[in-house]
Amino acid sequence: MSRTWNQYVVKQENKTLVLTTVMNHTPISRANVAKITGLNKGTVSSLVSELIDEKLVEESGPGKSSGGRRPVMLLFNGNAGYSISIELGVGYILGVITDLNGQIIEQDTIQLQTTHFNTIFPIMINLIKGLMEQVPKSRYGVIGIGVGVPAVVSRDGEILLAPNLNWKNVELKTKLENIFNLPVYIENEANAGAYGEMRYGSSQNSHHTIFASIGIGIGVGMILDGKLYHGLNGFAGELGHMTIEKDGKTCRCGNRGCWELYASEQAVIDMAIKRGLIAADQGEPFEQLIQLANEENQAVIELFEEIATYIAIGLTNCINIFNPEHVIIGNRLMRAKEWIYPTIESYILEHAIGFHQNKLKIDSAKLGVYSTISGMAAFTIEGFLLDQKRNHA
Structure with missing residues (x-):
């Protein structure tokens, strides 16, 4: 039993490695995936087939030949799902839809005249709902919601203190998950900005x-x-x-x-x-x-x-x-x-x-006013891909 479980864990780790390699080097051939990962070609071919069935990877036209048959190139399917990312600033809310590559598809900004949570929260809910209505059809739909806030945020997504908003002990993650029944990620906006610049900027x-x-x-x-x-x-x-x-x-x-x-x-x-x-x-x-x-x-x-x-x-x-x-x-x-x-x-x-x-x-x-938004998209996308790994474990 232990050996079977260990074999399955290794397979899932290898599958994640293959997917990450395709994401970071798209378009790429199966042979080059094997070369970069160190996995044998048979293992790569099997794992790629599973990822294609899951709509996370797709095949494109043939690439350049190095002497033999032209290889079929693999692409990460950024349109397999979409994230909703929100930046809550002092005086505004910026909301965007991104694909799984972190590319912004749609956006909306609402100016705020108050910092009162009971006024802002319904505005945020309506903004998220409006963005959801614009999400293109896809295999996985909306994969999650990320919110960057100028606040001290606990590991559980609770806003402990937001001095410039006058908020204390707001369980924003729980409130949003109860409404949308989706994974929700809450992070300090500067942390999200740093992460966005690292991933995309x-x-x-x-x-x-x-x-x-x-x-x-x-x-x-x-x-x-x-x-x-x-x-x-x-x-x-x-x-x-x-x-x-x-x-x-x-x-x-x-x-x-x-x-x-x-x-x-x-x-x-x-x-x-x-x-x-x-x-x-x-x-x-x-x-x-x-x-x-x-x-x-x-x-x-x-x-x-x-x-x-x-x-x-x-x-x-x-x-x-x-x-x-x-x-x-x-x-x-x-x-x-x-x-x-x-x-x-x-x-x-x-x-x-x-x-x-x-x-x-x-x-x-480099990302201008979208650093925080891009970071929240990255957190949401990475959480989704990690969940895919767990769901198949």
Whole structure:
């Protein structure tokens, strides 16, 4: 009995290896799958046949010949199912449909005028339902729902604390699963952003990445040794709340002088209003600042440069602590990249410890505003593929 079980486990591991190889190298021949995996050709052929029956792999036209018959190429079937991914920001909800390759098929954005959970939750439900109605027909349909939130999230998907939303102890995963009867994944939005950039963006070849999500607040996701770092209890990355100003401004988290109070989108807006650069009650304040900077308003440009210095102070601390090879700055503040990026780069060059700068790259997010969404899609897709493995065990 033990031998039979062990044989089956080995088969499932090999099947997952074959599927992963096809996903990462599509289009690919059976012979090359065998070469990459080290499995014999008969085993590969048998496992590929099963994956074709399960609609996860499909055959395409013949590839190039290396001397004999032209090989039939294998493709990962990204249209076998679709995920729903949600980014819950402060003032907006972004929702998308992605295929199993993480490609965005449809999207919708809703602006929010409140942070109250009892108002936002029904809006989120309606957004998800609306996206589900647009999902193309497929073998597996909607495979799951992923939600990125600017919050401390437990391993069980409970939102323990979201300071900028004023949420505490919200069992979001349970609530969504009860409504949709689908797998639900809840993650801190910066962690999701870091993972999205690693899977689909500018950090695919990096094993040590710091992703700073700078919006109304600041969150940091960390890829260390090629894996998303969660810390002991899953709460790592709350670096937006590290103190950079002794006896500074009071933060909603209960601390004083937090980094995000001086370096976030909200910090820019607050300082601009205080200095009379924009009016608080006239349209979107950050869009006003972008417009003024485009018109070469020197006071606004200097404000962006000032904020950029505070961003760079926090990033320099991260660099000196974690010694990453890649620092990525994402989220909505990077709409002002033209005016903030040069200051960030020059400050880090001047202040980060020299040997930490060896082979260090500093980039804006390749995926733009979709880093978090893409990360949540990746979590959902990987969870689905893992479930497929379990279901056949």
